[in-house]
Amino acid sequence: MTTVQYPTSPASKLAIDQLKALRARLTGNLITAESAEYDEARRVFSLLVNRRPLAIVRAANAQDVATGVRFARTHSLPLAVRSGGHSVGHHSVIDDGVVLDLSAMKQIVIDPVTRIARVGAGATSGDLAGPASAHGLALSTGDTHSVGMGGLTTGGGIGFMVRKYGLAIDNLLAAQVVTAAGEIVTASPDAHPDLFWAIRGGGGNFGVVTEFTFQLAAVGQILGGDLVLPATREVLRGYLDYVAVAPDELTTIAHLMHAPPTPYMPPERVGEPVLSILLCWMGSVEDGERALAPLRALATPIAEAVGPMPYPAIYQFTAHQAQPLAASIRSMFADELSDATLDAALAALDRATSPYSAIQFRGLGGAMARASNDATAFAHRDKRYLVLLLAIWLDATEDAARHQSWTTGLWEAIRAEGAGVYVNFLENEGAARLRDAYPSATLARLRAIKHRYDPQNLFRFNQNILPNVDGAERQLGRVQTNR
Ligand SMILES: Cc1cc2nc3c(=O)[nH]c(=O)nc-3n(C[C@H](O)[C@H](O)[C@H](O)COP(=O)(O)OP(=O)(O)OC[C@H]3O[C@@H](n4cnc5c(N)ncnc54)[C@H](O)[C@@H]3O)c2cc1C
Structure with missing residues (x-):
């Protein structure tokens, strides 16, 4: 366990005794600006985040979390919650507040x-x-x-x-x-x-x-990997048509992108615009090969690395995106995507401001669509597609505005075809976008539950749902509570 040093600057002197008392109550670590691991602990996935919390509670168990929550509330300190640190809206580290860091709770x-x-x-x-x-x-x-x-x-x-x-x-x-x-x-x-x-x-x-x-x-073996096809409107249309009706055993995530230098990419094709289709078939290899045939028939593949593998091996195909990076993201669910939208995406790829940028398309449906939209707070189960615009760059000193304008430019061109947004892919895009994440009945129910469990909005560094003070109980409707 690390010895904790306490801040000594005049501005933070008032907090010393309180931080000492907090430290004494934790099984895990309390990390402050003077701790050796402070810079590591305040770092998150996004290279664009460089914030300096007052204290990071690296919790060891639920009691530590409860202690951290009570500490923040008692001292009226802002409180952020961090698990994996991948927040698209950069919510999990804050300046001058408490970060409740659950990253050590991996049991x-x-x-x-x-x-x-x-x-x-x-x-x-x-x-x-x-x-x-x-x-x-x-x-x-x-x-x-x-x-x-x-x-x-x-x-x-x-x-x-x-x-x-x-x-x-x-x-x-x-x-x-x-x-x-x-x-x-x-x-x-x-x-x-x-x-x-x-x-x-x-x-x-x-x-x-x-x-x-x-x-x-x-889940034993899957049939999985990457099928790389030329980036044309016909290929993209064929992909979208098929993945919406394919057997449920097949899930795909496709990227319009510039061909990366993977070991299976022919060197002369690196940099070419491609549709890289990541595939995951959960069934027998023979049935999987039959299910993939319509995708392989869309065009002569540029490259292919598809085969039986244990499920965790599929992550090797996305390992590059597990490294810290800078990103500008817009996203939407959609039921129909017009030719104009596909053409806009293809044209945007040509003028991408970074070689790592991509436009992602996922086919949805299947088991996700079999529950009703009000079964959970996630209310977009009936949507056919998920589309993500991803400007990605690896050097935080690059001109972010340039990359962001690429994302927002394409977004403005296609957003009319959007049908809601996945809350986990929202940046800080304003209250109207929260209403895209939650249909009005869902949002009303969430606000009522927020009022019941967090009336002071302690948990506000997130896609924030405000507590509904007026009529909150009424809006709970038939929802039961044991509280
Ligand atoms: C490279 C990348 C790939 C992604 N791919 C996918 C994907 O395929 N599918 C998908 O669904 N999403 C995906 N996401 C989005 C991802 O689900 C969200 O960014 C998610 O919030 C990250 O969780 P985290 O714990 O890593 O993030 P953190 O930054 O630690 O937390 C983000 C927010 O989640 C909340 N939170 C975190 N932990 C807790 C907790 N223990 N209790 C309550 N609230 C908590 C807090 O509000 C916090 O601000 C991806 C994101 C990235 C950056």
Whole structure:
């Protein structure tokens, strides 16, 4: 355990005794500006974030989290919550406040008989995938191994198995949550069901999840990899038409991008505009080969690296995006994408301001669409596609505005075809976009639950849902609560 030094500048003198007392109550670490690990601890995934918290509570358990929550509340300090640190809106580290850092809470306990996993909220998709795979099991999470389960799951969780096994939240049986009052509660269909509904898509607004209980799926080998096709409107249209009607066993994530220098890319094709289709088939290899045939028939592949593999191996195809980077992102769900939109995306790729930028298309449906839109706070289950505009650069000193204008330029051209947005892919885009994330009935219910669990809006560094003070109880409707 690290010895903690306390701030000595006049401005922070008042806090010394309080920080000492906090330190004494923690099993985990208290990290301040004078701690050796301060710079490492305040670093997150985005290279654009460089903030200096007053204190980072690196929690070891739920009690530490509760202690941190009570400390922030008692001293009226701003409080941010961090698990994997991948916040697209840069919410998980703040200046001059307290950061509740769950990244050390990575415990994973798997019962191979019941296929139930208890997962610390600081674990990443990759942390879980390996141990689960050792039992022939897997959880539907995201597309990148480094993303934290804390933020991913509370937003929904859309990944390589979404069409076969739904969102991450569709496999959530219960969660341990520290509320704004500093209480440690269980949220499940039977206990705090309103809270359980809200944390399945409502983000970090309602409390700090310290542990998730998931039902894992029996997943042995998958047929997975990357199929790289020429970037033409016909190929893109063929891809979009097929992935909306393909068997549920097939989930795909495609990127319009410049061909990267992967080991399987012919060197002379590197840099060419391509549609790189990441594939995950959950079934027999023979059936999978049949299911992939319509994609291979769209054009002569430029490159292909597809084969049987254990599920965690699919993350090697996205390992490049697990490295810290700078990004400007816009995204939308869509049901129909016109030729004009596809042409705009292809043209934007030609004038991309960075060789790493991409336009991502995911086919949805399948298991995700089988629950009703009001089953959870994630309310976009009926959408056919997810589209992401990703300006990505690796040097934080580059002109961010230039890259951002690429993203927003394309966004303005295509946003009319958007049908809502995934809360986890929102930057700080204003209140109107929060209404795109949550239809009005969902938002009203979330605001009522927010009022019940966090009336002072302690948890506000997120896509913030304001507590509904007037008529909150009425808007709870038929939602039960044990609180
Ligand atoms: C490279 C990359 C790839 C991605 N791919 C996918 C994908 O395939 N599918 C997908 O669904 N999403 C994806 N995302 C989005 C991702 O789900 C969100 O950014 C998510 O918030 C990250 O979670 P985190 O724990 O890593 O982030 P953090 O930055 O630690 O947290 C983000 C926010 O989540 C909330 N939060 C975090 N932990 C907790 C907790 N324990 N309890 C309550 N609230 C909490 C807080 O409000 C916090 O500000 C991706 C993001 C990146 C950067």
